[in-house]
Amino acid sequence: MINLNKSISTIEKLLKENSDASLTYAALECRLAIERICYERLRLAHDYISHDDLKKWQPRDIVQTLIKEVDTKIASTFTLSISKEPLPEGSTEPTLEEYKAQEYVPIGTQVGFNPNKLGKLWNGLANLALHSPIPTNKSTAIPHYGNPDKIRKKVKDTLEEIKKINEGTLMSSGMGKEVSFDCICGSKNKRRLGLLRNGQVVSCINYQCNESFEYVESGMLFARRSFEITCLKCGKLADIPKKIVEKLRTDQQIHFECEGCGEKIYIKFAPMQAQEPK
Ligand SMILES: [Zn+2]
Numbered sequence: 001m002i003n004l005n006k007s008i009s010t011i012e013k014l015l016k017e018n019s020d021a022s023l024t025y026a027a028l029e030c031r032l033a034i035e036r037i038c039y040e041r042l043r044l045a046h047d048y049i050s051h052d053d054l055k056k057w058q059p060r061d062i063v064q065t066l067i068k069e070v071d072t073k074i075a076s077t078f079t080l081s082i083s084k085e086p087l088p089e090g091s092t093e094p095t096l097e098e099y100k101a102q103e104y105v106p107i108g109t110q111v112g113f114n115p116n117k118l119g120k121l122w123n124g125l126a127n128l129a130l131h132s133p134i135p136t137n138k139s140t141a142i143p144h145y146g147n148p149d150k151i152r153k154k155v156k157d158t159l160e161e162i163k164k165i166n167e168g169t170l171m172s173s174g175m176g177k178e179v180s181f182d183c184i185c186g187s188k189n190k191r192r193l194g195l196l197r198n199g200q201v202v203s204c205i206n207y208q209c210n211e212s213f214e215y216v217e218s219g220m221l222f223a224r225r226s227f228e229i230t231c232l233k234c235g236k237l238a239d240i241p242k243k244i245v246e247k248l249r250t251d252q253q254i255h256f257e258c259e260g261c262g263e264k265i266y267i268k269f270a271p272m273q274a275q276e277p278k
């Protein structure tokens with residue numbers, strides 16, 4: 001559970017000081033708090049998503065990817081409760097009556113947030129306080145600090161949001177049916193079944209692993225994505241992770257040793273003349 005008390009007290013102290021410099025520093029502390037809120041969600045979700053499958057890096061975009069790929073409720077407010085008594089033996093999927101007959105104890109509340117709103121505050125704080133304006137002509141003076149009234153207002157708005165989120169007592173990485181598979185590197189990869197799309201490419205959650213898989217909905221299986229290449233010397237087929245090839249830039253070369261004869265096999269990514277598409 002992320003604790004934002006220190007951020008909150010620092011920001012409050014800086015607001016009280018109320019100098020141009022302290023307001024600027026308060027804006028920076030607000031941005032750091034927003035980043036911690038969003039990245040903590042990501043940290044908890046890392047069993048379900050690889051670093052390589054995140055394509056955009058602003059805190060807002062990260063949370064939105066998590067909502068789409070890991071848990072639709074990752075930024076929502078809800079209370080989680082457990083039943084006092086275990087379910088009758090042998091019942092796997094309880095009926096509505098069985099659910100209703102139980103007594104529940106709340107175990108915690110996740111306080112949600114609107115990632116777009118946090119993203120706007122994050123950008124607004126930087127624009128007002130953390131960048132100097134670009135002069136439009138020779139006579140424009142470049143101020144040392146941004147407009148203090150505007151910065152104070154933005155910091156106060158952000159502080160309110162941070163305090164609300166800090167009231168949460170639980171952070172969940174989601175519920176719902178899971179599917180899992182083991183990668184050749186040994187890592188167990190888990191995904192929420194309800195959020196998988198046919199043909200979706202998922203990278204192994206081990207950040208040092210280059211393997212990626214394509215989800216095949218009809219068979220509920222993950223097919224390894226590889227690039228096949230035949231050794232010119234001994235004819236043995238090599239099967240290298242497709243992501244290694246996809247990461248190559250134009251004319252960049254990589255090589256590996258053939259498992260059959262030890263020959264070095266080189267691969268390079270290069271544009272070539274193509275046939276008219278059929
Ligand atoms: Zn792996």
Ligand SMILES: [Zn+2]
Nearest residue numbers: 231234258261
């Ligand atoms: Zn060979």
